[in-house]
Amino acid sequence: MKEIVGRITDHPNAKTLILEILNETTSFLYATLSALNGWGSPDEVKKDLKQILEGYLSTQNRLGYEHSIMRKPYKEFIADEETVRSAMFYLLNTLFVKCGGNNFPVATIAIYIALERKEGEFKWFFDVLRLDEETFDLKEALYAFWILN
Numbered sequence: 350m351k352e353i354v355g356r357i358t359d360h361p362n363a364k365t366l367i368l369e370i371l372n373e374t375t376s377f378l379y380a381t382l383s384a385l386n387g388w389g390s391p392d393e394v395k396k397d398l399k400q401i402l403e404g405y406l407s408t409q410n411r412l413g414y415e416h417s418i419m420r421k422p423y424k425e426f427i428a429d430e431e432t433v434r435s436a437m438f439y440l441l442n443t444l445f446v447k448c449g450g451n452n453f454p455v456a457t458i459a460i461y462i463a464l465e466r467k468e469g470e471f472k473w474f475f476d477v478l479r480l481d482e483e484t485f486d487l488k489e490a491l492y493a494f495w496i497l498n
Contacts, residue, residue: 353457353495358437360464364427367436369463370398377468381459382444384487386452397447398440405439406432455491462494470494 357363369375379391379398388394406427427433441457448456462471474497475490 350454350457353454353461354441357441357457357460357464358434360437360461362464362466363437364433366460366464367402367427367433367440370402370440373399375463377471378459378463381462381487381491382448382456385455385459386448388447398443401443402436402440405436409435452488455488458491458495462491465498467494467498 360366366375370378373395376391376395379394382388382398383391383394388397409432427436441460444456444460445453462468471490471494474494475487478490478493
């Protein structure tokens with residue numbers, strides 16, 4: 350688990366994923382998280398993740414402002430690596446709470462797939478598995494994809 354968390358928080362596309370969540374454009378992640386744990390519909394997941402990250406970044410921005418650091422819009426504010434890393438940790442912590450301990454490992458794999466831009470490869474992989482074995486579920490597919498990649 351430590352390995353994947355490190356890969357996620359230090360990933361070069363982490364800032365891009367945060368901006369995609371804030372702009373509500375990462376449909377693979379919303380659909381996957383929704384299917385994993387009954388969090389709600391993909392639209393509810395999209396709204397929740399956006400609110401969670403906006404709230405976190407707003408709080409960090411206010412804290413910086415109170416300590417005489419210039420206040421900036423969040424798109425500029427998340428330019429430094431430490432802010433991106435802390436936002437990714439916060440996102441993972443939120444997923445642990447929302448998804449529960451059983452679904453958290455596969456939720457992190459879904460985040461990693463989104464970071465690596467392998468959504469298309471995963472969809473193809475999942476469709477092939479479903480053709481071979483009808484009982485193959487999303488969790489098993491995410492684990493298998495992680496192991497093979």
